[in-house]
Amino acid sequence: MKIFKKLIILGALLLLNSCGEASKKYIRTPLDKIVTTYMDTQNYSVILKDMDFNKDTNKYLHKYKIILEEKVNTTASLEDDFTVKLTDWEEVSVITFEEYQKDLGMTVLSKKDGVLDKKSVPAGYNSHVGNSKYGGWQQQSNGSSFWVYYLQYRFMSSLFYGSSHRYFRNDYDYYRTNHYGKSNYYGRTNTFGTSTYKNTNASWNSKSQTFKNNVRSNVKKSSSALKSRGYQSSRSYSNSRQTSRNSNRYSNSGSSRSRSGGFGK
Numbered sequence: 001m002k003i004f005k006k007l008i009i010l011g012a013l014l015l016l017n018s019c020g021e022a023s024k025k026y027i028r029t030p031l032d033k034i035v036t037t038y039m040d041t042q043n044y045s046v047i048l049k050d051m052d053f054n055k056d057t058n059k060y061l062h063k064y065k066i067i068l069e070e071k072v073n074t075t076a077s078l079e080d081d082f083t084v085k086l087t088d089w090e091e092v093s094v095i096t097f098e099e100y101q102k103d104l105g106m107t108v109l110s111k112k113d114g115v116l117d118k119k120s121v122p123a124g125y126n127s128h129v130g131n132s133k134y135g136g137w138q139q140q141s142n143g144s145s146f147w148v149y150y151l152q153y154r155f156m157s158s159l160f161y162g163s164s165h166r167y168f169r170n171d172y173d174y175y176r177t178n179h180y181g182k183s184n185y186y187g188r189t190n191t192f193g194t195s196t197y198k199n200t201n202a203s204w205n206s207k208s209q210t211f212k213n214n215v216r217s218n219v220k221k222s223s224s225a226l227k228s229r230g231y232q233s234s235r236s237y238s239n240s241r242q243t244s245r246n247s248n249r250y251s252n253s254g255s256s257r258s259r260s261g262g263f264g265k
Contacts, residue, residue: 045124121175
């Protein structure tokens with residue numbers, strides 16, 4: 001009799017969980033549109049260039065920097081193989097704003113050799129920094145090393161944080177060992193992202209601390225309310241699908257391959 005009761009309870013829990021999964025509503029983001037737009041581009045990076053909240057319209061906003069790697073022709077300069085596009089302000093849901101509020105200046109979407117990755121990492125980490133094709137590690141007198149692009153690729157520093165910014169090898173090695181393909185990475189001591197990235201041109205960084213604190217507080221409340229009604233971002237949808245696939249086909253990869261041109265559909 002006890003076993004029978006346990007089976008009934010287990011069945012009820014499984015049914016509730018199944019119903020909960022089915023009732024989830026996924027909110028698409030501007031990043032999903034970018035994935036679809038550049039479906040045939042095999043290599044690119046998308047940086048969260050700016051973010052803001054418009055009190056007059058009550059809208060949460062993102063602006064992105066898209067770096068496309070496309071071979072134009074064999075005689076063109078190396079710089080011509082990279083196309084940089086800046087988007088207009090794009091409205092995002094409060095859930096999406098909350099998920100990316102730490103990621104200003106970070107790569108939030110990348111595609112390398114046709115493989116998509118929605119992990120947030122320091123700009124350039126996904127396929128350029130640490131790649132011997134583009135540069136190497138230069139050792140300092142104190143024993144630490146930082147990334148230096150080869151002369152022909154020096155222009156690449158302007159695509160990310162700028163030539164005055166240094167990527168140190170100990171930070172990068174820690175990322176490759178502990179976070180690559182697994183989770184977001186903000187540096188061993190949180191040296192990357194919104195709280196430390198000093199972009200003087202970013203609207204968000206020009207706001208007062210009071211304004212930003214109020215926005216974060218409202219975001220937390222509004223996001224929680226939406227999630228309680230079953231809403232999630234398409235980033236969560238992508239990660240849940242990726243986890244499922246990794247258990248059988250992609251157990252050795254932290255990214256998801258795009259075959260239909262998008263995720264979060």
